[in-house]
Amino acid sequence: xxxxxxxxxxxGTPEQxxxxxxxxxxxxxxxxxxxxxxxQAQAIYGYLPFEVQTMIADGMNIPLEKVYGVSTxxxxxALSPKGEYNISVCLGTACYVKGAQELIDRIxxxxxxxxxxxxxxxxxxVEACRCIGACGLxxxxxxxxxxxxxxxxxxxxxxxxxxxx
Amino acid sequence: xxxxxxxxxxxxGCTSSHSAEIxxxxxxxxxxxxxxxxxxVIKTGCFGLCALGPIMIVYPEGCFYSEVKVExxxxxxEEHLLKGRMVKRLIYDETITKDEIKPLNETNFYKxxxxxxxxNCGVIDPESIEEYIAMDGYQALAKCLTEMTPxxxxxxxxxxxxxxxxxxxxxxxxKWSFTAKNAADQKYVVCNADEGDPGAFMDRSVLxxxxxxxxEAMTICGYATGATEGYVYVRAEYPIAVSRLDKAIxxxxxxxxxxxxxxxxxxxxxxxxxxxxxxxxCGEETALMTSIEGNRGEPRPRPPYPxxxxxxxKPTTENNVETFANIPQIILNGAxxxxxxxxxxxxxxxxxxxxxxxxxxxxxxxxxxxxxxEVIEDIGGGIPNGKKFKAAQTGGPSGGCIPASLMDTxxxxxxxxxxxxxxxxxxxxxxxxxxxxxxxxxxFLDFTVDESCGKCTPCRxxxxxxxxxxxxxxxxxATLEDLDELEKLAYYIKDNSLCGLxxxxxxxxxxTLRFFKDEYIAHIVDxxxxxxxxxxxxxxxxVEDKCKGCTLCSKxxxxxxxxxxxxxxxxxxxxxxxxxxxxxxxxxxGAIIKx
Numbered sequence: 001x002x003x004x005x006x007x008x009x010x011x012g013t014p015e016q017x018x019x020x021x022x023x024x025x026x027x028x029x030x031x032x033x034x035x036x037x038x039x040q041a042q043a044i045y046g047y048l049p050f051e052v053q054t055m056i057a058d059g060m061n062i063p064l065e066k067v068y069g070v071s072t073x074x075x076x077x078a079l080s081p082k083g084e085y086n087i088s089v090c091l092g093t094a095c096y097v098k099g100a101q102e103l104i105d106r107i108x109x110x111x112x113x114x115x116x117x118x119x120x121x122x123x124x125x126v127e128a129c130r131c132i133g134a135c136g137l138x139x140x141x142x143x144x145x146x147x148x149x150x151x152x153x154x155x156x157x158x159x160x161x162x163x164x165x
Numbered sequence: 166x167x168x169x170x171x172x173x174x175x176x177x178g179c180t181s182s183h184s185a186e187i188x189x190x191x192x193x194x195x196x197x198x199x200x201x202x203x204x205x206v207i208k209t210g211c212f213g214l215c216a217l218g219p220i221m222i223v224y225p226e227g228c229f230y231s232e233v234k235v236e237x238x239x240x241x242x243e244e245h246l247l248k249g250r251m252v253k254r255l256i257y258d259e260t261i262t263k264d265e266i267k268p269l270n271e272t273n274f275y276k277x278x279x280x281x282x283x284x285n286c287g288v289i290d291p292e293s294i295e296e297y298i299a300m301d302g303y304q305a306l307a308k309c310l311t312e313m314t315p316x317x318x319x320x321x322x323x324x325x326x327x328x329x330x331x332x333x334x335x336x337x338x339x340k341w342s343f344t345a346k347n348a349a350d351q352k353y354v355v356c357n358a359d360e361g362d363p364g365a366f367m368d369r370s371v372l373x374x375x376x377x378x379x380x381e382a383m384t385i386c387g388y389a390t391g392a393t394e395g396y397v398y399v400r401a402e403y404p405i406a407v408s409r410l411d412k413a414i415x416x417x418x419x420x421x422x423x424x425x426x427x428x429x430x431x432x433x434x435x436x437x438x439x440x441x442x443x444x445x446x447c448g449e450e451t452a453l454m455t456s457i458e459g460n461r462g463e464p465r466p467r468p469p470y471p472x473x474x475x476x477x478x479k480p481t482t483e484n485n486v487e488t489f490a491n492i493p494q495i496i497l498n499g500a501x502x503x504x505x506x507x508x509x510x511x512x513x514x515x516x517x518x519x520x521x522x523x524x525x526x527x528x529x530x531x532x533x534x535x536x537x538x539e540v541i542e543d544i545g546g547g548i549p550n551g552k553k554f555k556a557a558q559t560g561g562p563s564g565g566c567i568p569a570s571l572m573d574t575x576x577x578x579x580x581x582x583x584x585x586x587x588x589x590x591x592x593x594x595x596x597x598x599x600x601x602x603x604x605x606x607x608x609f610l611d612f613t614v615d616e617s618c619g620k621c622t623p624c625r626x627x628x629x630x631x632x633x634x635x636x637x638x639x640x641x642x643a644t645l646e647d648l649d650e651l652e653k654l655a656y657y658i659k660d661n662s663l664c665g666l667x668x669x670x671x672x673x674x675x676x677t678l679r680f681f682k683d684e685y686i687a688h689i690v691d692x693x694x695x696x697x698x699x700x701x702x703x704x705x706x707x708v709e710d711k712c713k714g715c716t717l718c719s720k721x722x723x724x725x726x727x728x729x730x731x732x733x734x735x736x737x738x739x740x741x742x743x744x745x746x747x748x749x750x751x752x753x754x755g756a757i758i759k760x
Contacts (some may be wrong), residue, residue, distance in 0.1 A: 032477075034459035035442055039401065066460075073461040073618070075443030076401055092363030093558065093594045094520030096608055130443060132402055133366035135520035136178040136215025136527055147181035 092131025210374015560589025565676025624667030
């Protein structure tokens with residue numbers, strides 16, 4: 001899977017760093033906890049920039065190359081920041097056969113960005129995601145944690161308008 | 166004592182349509198009416214009939230409310246719970262007969278089902294260990310630890326005929342006996358809850374609706390195989406399942422059902438949760454173990470099998486969630502109870518996730534050997550909008566499709582394999598005449614190209630090449646030789662890939678080629694997509710008789726491809742048309758069609 005690596009300068013706060021250090025301290029003796037630490041780091045920073053991966057590698061005493069290997073292997077780890085509102089459109093089979101591709105097309109058209117990208121103002125990002133298991137509501141999309149189900153492409157403009165306001 | 170119990174579904178489907186808010190509203194409304202000590206609200210796991218969510222059932226009447234909204238709550242409380250008059254407009258219409266309501270298990274959706282793995286889902290509060298224990302929970306574990314030897318436990322599982330529900334169908338008892346045979350200072354039990362098949366959500370529902378049964382079953386497996394530690398590897402995309410499982414493990418520990426010296430038997434066992442991070446290949450057993458160890462989730466060559474050298478290099482038993490969910494019932498009721506259900510070689514029941522173009526989307530559990538027709542027409546309620554059934558896709562990206570002509574095949578492991586299909590984890594996606602089978606094959610291949618871990622060449626490069634041929638076909642640029650090449654490549658990848666992902670990746674293509682070759686031919690020779698899906702092969706045309714010349718379409722067309730004068734039929738210039746479909750959506754007279 002090709003991942004977009006952000007060129008936006010890293011803006012971590014000392015509070016965030018303290019949180020991450022605490023997580024690393026707790027797990028550093030068990031190397032199998034690497035993914036757990038990275039998941040926590042992503043929860044703290046929103047994504048895993050180079051600086052954060054370096055902190056993890058040093059703290060866990062694991063080569064940076066291996067941390068980078070793991071971060072690029074799993075779809076969940078983001079190397080670019082997400083928008084204030086991250087829109088995930090489920091592209092599981094149930095959603096796909098019910099027209100999820102049209103939802104993505106409409107969102108991209110509306111926002112003027114492609115899938116996996118973020119708008120210039122940092123407000124919206126769009127991604128296609130794997131089955132979230134809400135197949136009974138297909139097709140489904142989520143905006144941050146809010147779930148919208150049983151959609152048709154014409155619903156898109158209305159949903160986006162709610163967040164643009 | 167409560168005079169009434171209100172069960173509200175807290176599964177992912179219903180939570181997505183705001184069941185949590187409904188519960189909140191119910192509780193505050195009951196409080197306002199002073200009923201909080203008379204009526205108990207319980208958040209349960211999935212009822213299975215996700216299409217009608219959010220779902221609420223009121224006992225003792227057994228009144229089944231569907232598609233409940235937060236705004237409906239005051240009416241339900243006022244009319245039903247206070248005055249005893251059911252709110253008819255919200256009752257699932259199949260359960261109403263004249264003035265009575267009939268029990269849920271007499272409706273078409275539930276009638277043919279037989280619930281073992283899902284028996285507590287939608288029945289108990291999954292966050293309450295007491296409710297699980299009240300449903301005979303942890304009795305099977307007690308029986309194993311106090312009355313049975315590990316060998317006896319394995320024998321019962323063997324005799325039951327239970328086979329792995331994750332897809333492969335390997336006999337579970339046999340798997341356990343392999344690990345039991347290998348002496349080691351440390352052994353592990355692993356539960357595979359990395360449910361990656363798009364469209365399958367039974368494992369999630371079991372974890373959400375009945376997490377304790379997985380804790381119990383894994384402990385039993387630990388006792389039988391000599392393992393003292395277990396890991397549950399769950400998809401990070403399932404936050405509700407993770408939090409309920411986490412609570413179940415903590416509660417079990419507090420009650421002495423996990424930890425040291427369980428039931429005073431001298432047996433120790435404990436469980437850990439590890440979260441996946443979105444890699445389909447981690448559903449493969451060796452890749453999953455590599456991932457638990459904190460690495461890129463790449464599969465390992467077998468042998469050595471996990472029973473010899475598994476997690477952290479130690480003997481390991483790995484089963485999936487649904488397989489484990491059957492274990493306590495098998496131990497409690499005996500091998501005969503389970504083996505008497507289903508077909509000769511596939512005992513017991515199987516959970517299917519019905520999705521796609523079907524009326525009753527949701528989870529169903531039926532005895533093995535039930536026909537596809539029964540599942541789709543009787544339980545699933547058929548295809549919406551009067552469309553025609555075309556095929557059912559099983560086994561996700563590793564599986565195949567069952568065409569209408571084979572709808573009466575009894576579903577079990579061997580029958581599905583015989584028709585080039587695969588049971589897989591039990592996702593059953595229904596497709597109708599509007600779905601293009603070449604496009605579906607391309608959809609799945611796109612998935613495997615994306616999810617191939619890259620370790621072995623046939624899968625990494627082969628699937629990509631197959632994808633390119635499929636793209637040529639849907640773009641109308643392929644020749645019949647390409648089709649032969651596609652088939653040759655498919656068999657090559659099947660034979661030479663390292664793990665299950667690559668070995669099964671060509672299945673969706675091979676299955677569609679087998680049953681829907683005419684659609685491939687239509688794309689290649691006639692340059693047409695019969696279902697009207699593949700954009701490059703479509704053209705939009707205006708039907709002269711129906712066009713009123715209102716000019717709306719020509720105004721909407723973004724590239725100015727439509728011309729004509731007012732009140733006269735318009736025409737589309739196909740050389741300019743970009744096939745966006747705006748004209749068709751905007752036409753009020755249905756005069757624009759694609760063909």
